[in-house]
Amino acid sequence: MDRCFGARANPLRHLGALAYLMFWLITASGVYLFAFFETSVSGAHASVQAMSGRGLGGIARSLHRYASDALVLLVALHVLREFALRRDFGFRWFTWVSGVPLLWLMLFAGIGGFWLVWDDVALFSLGATLEWFDALGLFGEPLARNVLAPEYLDDRLFSLLVFLHVGVPLALLLGMYIHIQRVSRPDTRPAQALTLGTLGVLLALSLVQPVISAAPAEVARVAAALALDWFYLAPHALMYQWSPAALWALMLGATLLLAALPLLPHPGRMPAAQVDARHCNGCRRCVDDCPYAAITMAAHPDPRRGMEVAVVDAALCAACGICAGACPSSTPFRKAARLDTGIDLPLLTMDTLRVRVDAALTALRGDTRVLVFGCDAGADVHALQSGDTATLSLVCAGQLPPGFVEYALRHGAHGVLVAACAEDGCQFRLGARWSAERLQGRRAPHLRPHVPAHAWRLVHAARHDLRGLQAGLGALREALHAHAAMLPEHAHA
Amino acid sequence: MPDAFSLTGQALLYAAFAACIGWFSSHPVYHPLEADEALVKLSFSHAAQRKAPCRERSAEELQKLAPNMRAPLDCPRERWPVTVELTLDGKLLTRAVVNPGGVARDGPATLYARYRVPAGAHRIGVRMNDDGNVEGFTHQREETLQLAPQRVLVVDFNPGKGGILLQ
Numbered sequence: 001m002d003r004c005f006g007a008r009a010n011p012l013r014h015l016g017a018l019a020y021l022m023f024w025l026i027t028a029s030g031v032y033l034f035a036f037f038e039t040s041v042s043g044a045h046a047s048v049q050a051m052s053g054r055g056l057g058g059i060a061r062s063l064h065r066y067a068s069d070a071l072v073l074l075v076a077l078h079v080l081r082e083f084a085l086r087r088d089f090g091f092r093w094f095t096w097v098s099g100v101p102l103l104w105l106m107l108f109a110g111i112g113g114f115w116l117v118w119d120d121v122a123l124f125s126l127g128a129t130l131e132w133f134d135a136l137g138l139f140g141e142p143l144a145r146n147v148l149a150p151e152y153l154d155d156r157l158f159s160l161l162v163f164l165h166v167g168v169p170l171a172l173l174l175g176m177y178i179h180i181q182r183v184s185r186p187d188t189r190p191a192q193a194l195t196l197g198t199l200g201v202l203l204a205l206s207l208v209q210p211v212i213s214a215a216p217a218e219v220a221r222v223a224a225a226l227a228l229d230w231f232y233l234a235p236h237a238l239m240y241q242w243s244p245a246a247l248w249a250l251m252l253g254a255t256l257l258l259a260a261l262p263l264l265p266h267p268g269r270m271p272a273a274q275v276d277a278r279h280c281n282g283c284r285r286c287v288d289d290c291p292y293a294a295i296t297m298a299a300h301p302d303p304r305r306g307m308e309v310a311v312v313d314a315a316l317c318a319a320c321g322i323c324a325g326a327c328p329s330s331t332p333f334r335k336a337a338r339l340d341t342g343i344d345l346p347l348l349t350m351d352t353l354r355v356r357v358d359a360a361l362t363a364l365r366g367d368t369r370v371l372v373f374g375c376d377a378g379a380d381v382h383a384l385q386s387g388d389t390a391t392l393s394l395v396c397a398g399q400l401p402p403g404f405v406e407y408a409l410r411h412g413a414h415g416v417l418v419a420a421c422a423e424d425g426c427q428f429r430l431g432a433r434w435s436a437e438r439l440q441g442r443r444a445p446h447l448r449p450h451v452p453a454h455a456w457r458l459v460h461a462a463r464h465d466l467r468g469l470q471a472g473l474g475a476l477r478e479a480l481h482a483h484a485a486m487l488p489e490h491a492h493a
Numbered sequence: 494m495p496d497a498f499s500l501t502g503q504a505l506l507y508a509a510f511a512a513c514i515g516w517f518s519s520h521p522v523y524h525p526l527e528a529d530e531a532l533v534k535l536s537f538s539h540a541a542q543r544k545a546p547c548r549e550r551s552a553e554e555l556q557k558l559a560p561n562m563r564a565p566l567d568c569p570r571e572r573w574p575v576t577v578e579l580t581l582d583g584k585l586l587t588r589a590v591v592n593p594g595g596v597a598r599d600g601p602a603t604l605y606a607r608y609r610v611p612a613g614a615h616r617i618g619v620r621m622n623d624d625g626n627v628e629g630f631t632h633q634r635e636e637t638l639q640l641a642p643q644r645v646l647v648v649d650f651n652p653g654k655g656g657i658l659l660q
Contacts, residue, residue, distance in 0.1 A: 004502030006495075011506075069514045124525060134605060140594050141538050142605035148536055149647050149660060197507060205511045211518070221643045222526050227519035237523055 007423035007460060009191040011198075014424065015078035017190040018198060022071040023176065025199070027169070029064035030113075033057070037116065039162050040155045044118040045216040052212050062206030065229070068110050070202065072231040075106060083261075085427075090269050091292060091318050093262035098179045100259045105172040110232040112165040116158075119214035120223035121233070123147060126161075128236035135244030150219055182316060184293045185430065270319035270395075271346040275310045277301050279329040280342035282308035285444055286323035289398070291429035292316050295323060295343075310343055320428035321345040321399030325435070328445055331403040332357070348395055357404060360390035361412040368480050370473065371408045373400050374419040377427030379461035379469040381419050389473070397421065398431025402438045402447035405456050415455050415480045417473055422462040432460060454479040526609060531640035533586075533608045533617075535579050537650035540601040541593060541623035545569040570599035573625040579648065580618035580635075581610060612642040619648055619657045632656045 001010045011018060036057060038047035051057030079099070082088065088096045115126045130143040146152055180186035190198070214223065228237065239247040277300060287295045287310065294316035297308040310323070324330055329341040332354045339351040360371060366388025374381030375397040385391045390413075394400055397420035405416045418439060420432035437443035439458050447456070457479070459472025495503070526532060547568040555563045572593040579586045586608055594600030602623075618635040632650070634657040640646060649658040 001506075004499045004506060006499070065518065066514050069518050070510075073510075073513065131605070131607075140600060141603050142536065144605050145536055145538065145603075148534060148605075149649070197503065198510075201507045201511045202514075205515050209515050220645050222532055222645055224524065224526070224528060224643050226523045226525060228523045229519065230517045230521075231514075240525070 002422055002425075002462065002465075005194065007425055007462075009194040009197075010422075010424070011190075011194060012077070012081065013422075014187060014190045014194060015074050015081060017187045018194070019071055019074045019078060020176070020188040021190055021195060021198065022067045022074060023169075023173070025067040025202070026064055026071065029060045029067065030169075032060045033064055034162075034166075037162075039158050041118065041153050041158060044116060044158060045213060048117045048119075049213050053210055054207060058210045059203070059206050062209075062211040063202055064113075065211045066202050066205050068113065069229065069231040070198075071106060072110065075103070079103075079258075086266075089262040089264070089266045091294070091316050092182075094182050095179060096262055097259055098175070098181075100255060102172060102175045102179060103258075104255070105168055105175055107232065107235075109165070109168040109172050112161060112168060114229065114232065115161050116165060117213050118158075118217050120217060121214050121226050121228065123217035123219065124223065124226055125233055125236060128239060132235075132239055132244045132247060135248060147219055153219070182293060183429065184291060187424075187429075191424075272314035272317035272319055273312050273321070273323050273343050273345050275312055275343050276340055277309045279327075279340055280309045281328065282310075283328055284308075284310075285326040285328065286310050286343050289322050289326040289430065289434050291320070291322060291431070292318050294318070312343070318428055319345060319347060320396040320431060321348065321394065322396055322428060322431050322434060324350060325396075325399045325401050325431075325438070326445065327401070330401040331445075332401070332407040333403060345395060345399065348399070350401070353392070353394070353404070354407075356392055357408055358411070360392060361408060364388060364390050364412060368414050368477055368484075369412060370415045370417060370476060370480075371413040372417040372419060372473065373397065373404070374469075375399075375421060375427075375431065378419055378421040378432075378463060379465045380463075381469065383466055384469065384473055396426070396428045396431035397435040398426070398428065400435060402445055405439065405447055406451045409451065409455055415457070415476045417476050418456065418458045419461050419469055419472065420458065421460065422465070423460050425460075425462055436460075452483075454483045526643060529612050529642055530609050531612045531642060531644045531646065533579070533581075533610055533640075533646045533648065534605070535577070535587065535608070535619075535648045536603075536605040537575075537577075537648075538601045538603040539575055539623060539650050539652075540599075541573040541575045542626075543569060543599075544571045544573055544625065570597045572599055572602075573623060575602040575604075576622040576630075577604065578618075578620045578630075579608075580616075580620075582616050583618075586610075610640065612640050612644070614639050617646070617648070617659060619659070621650065621657065634659065 001012050033051060036047060036051055038044055051061050111125060111129060115122045127144060127147050130146060134142045134144055146157060235247055282300060284297060287297060294313050295310050298311045300307045300309040323343045324341060324345050327342045330350045332339060339354050341350045344350055368388055370389045372381045372384055372389060372391045374391060374393045376393050376395055381391040381393055397418060400418060408416050418435060420435045421427060423432060426432040434443060436458055438445060439447045441447060441449060457472055457476040459469060461468040547566045550565055550567050575591045578588045587606065589604060591602040591604050593602050614637060616637050620630040620633040622630045624631050636659055647660050650656060651658055
């Protein structure tokens with residue numbers, strides 16, 4: 001997918017953002033349709049029928065439907081992908097669990113839309129839904145009696161259906177807002193190319209296959225054949241195949257299972273980042289860079305300093321180390337024997353990293369010595385290890401303070417390669433992005449401008465993209481050789 | 494600039510996306526009933542007779558009550574369950590005893606059930622008892638009806654419209 005769309009527009013990396021796009025498309029087209037919809041038993045079908053075909057109303061109606069279908073498809077893929085990447089527990093538990101009710105709201109918001117058309121499909125769906133709820137035995141009078149005979153149907157029922165079709169999506173929007181509260185800079189807007197491509201496809205589908213209504217609903221007969229929208233109405237068919245109770249068992253069981261996934265046994269959590277108030281100057285860079293809003297600022301424990309200090313919420317901390325990479329105290333040029341920084345990761349401290357860099361540089365041999373920094377979630381940089389290439393893998397590329405690149409170049413490396421995850425494919429959401437921006441001087445802490453550009457290179461390589469990694473190293477070596485050739489003497493001799 | 498591979502790949506993936514949505518938005522076609530079937534919906538919401546009739550309170554009884562509670566009639570609220578039988582061509586399709594709703598069992602007894610039956614002419618029989626003091630059935634109706642394929646026959650009960658309704 002990266003090869004086809006590019007990492008920044010890879011739809012698999014932006015399924016949630018695409019779902020947001022579909023929601024707004026559904027909302028916009030729905031507002032248009034509502035302006036021409038007649039809220040009555042006798043007028044609903046005709047008013048929707050008038051908005052069918054290839055005119056503006058027909059396109060709006062088709063976009064409304066197809067975007068709704070796409071929403072289900074994208075959300076299903078989103079859930080599967082997040083589960084496959086094991087993003088259902090630990091510090092992500094809130095985001096995972098808060099997404100579960102959204103599945104129900106999405107389903108009900110969509111099913112309610114089919115009722116308003118008031119055709120054979122609408123009657124079938126409404127009857128099936130009411131029978132399903134009747135199976136709970138909570139209602140004094142069976143809800144399904146509302147569609148038993150023509151005299152039971154009235155315009156007030158339609159007002160209720162419209163209310164539901166507006167109210168449930170509003171509840172869904174509120175749920176979507178809550179769903180992203182524990183991530184900073186949530187990805188809710190897909191890349192422009194992906195947005196245009198997706199909208200274009202849905203528009204083309206609307207023109208090629210406009211959505212049409214079935215025959216007007218008639219309670220005295222059942223349609224012989226129904227063109228069901230299986231994205232939303234499959235549960236009805238399942239209910240009549242099994243039983244309402246079996247469908248409840250399936251739906252509630254699946255819901256409970258999804259909601260309980262964070263409670264299942266999982267690998268232990270990595271120790272959270274720790275703040276050393278003595279070295280924290282309250283600059284807030286870690287607060288800005290944390291992808292999970294796990295850091296806040298508080299009054300500094302030493303009142304004489306008159307500053308703030310970072311505070312880590314361990315429950316929210318992903319232990320990615322991006323905060324340590326952002327800390328101005330993480331510069332390896334500090335003369336102290338032990339490199340203590342303002343905020344650090346116990347799993348791999350800045351001091352340990354500097355020790356490892358020193359050891360790797362000492363062991364390097366050859367005319368063109370390269371140090372490669374990678375991340376555990378990305379391509380395996382250790383595959384590049386050789387006599388003239390040393391490798392160090394961090395928790396996340398965003399953990400690397402740019403000063404380490406300059407440090408390595410000053411202490412024996414001719415070139416430094418920084419390998420981050422694929423663009424927009426960072427295991428910790430923003431690490432690859434921050435790493436790139438820091439190295440390119442667009443985000444603090446910057447790589448200092450006097451560091452020669454030919455001597456370092458950033459490569460984005462996903463977990464299995466060894467070829468991309470090798471290509472990045474090859475390009476760096478080429479640049480180093482080209483630069484050396486231009487010098488009067490061989491600079492690396 | 495995207496190369497031919499990425500453009501082709503994008504086109505194929507977008508086409509697959511559109512095809513998936515376009516197809517499953519209306520296919521495969523679903524058949525709620527077989528071509529030679531009809532549907533019978535048996536449903537009612539009916540408050541049966543009270544189990545005990547109202548009786549006049551004696552003067553002594555009234556005297557014992559608080560002034561604001563001195564209603565001359567004492568009417569027990571509990572109602573009888575409704576027993577209903579539905580037959581098709583003389584064969585029992587269902588027999589149900591439906592309890593009244595409410596904590597005090599004073600509400601209407603309600604039922605909703607659906608049965609798929611072969612289309613064609615059928616002798617439909619409905620019998621109902623809403624009074625436990627009466628042996629047998631208090632309401633019954635039997636008719637031969639032509640059920641066309643896909644027709645929905647509603648069996649309802651409304652005392653104001655003559656009792657058992659076949660519509």
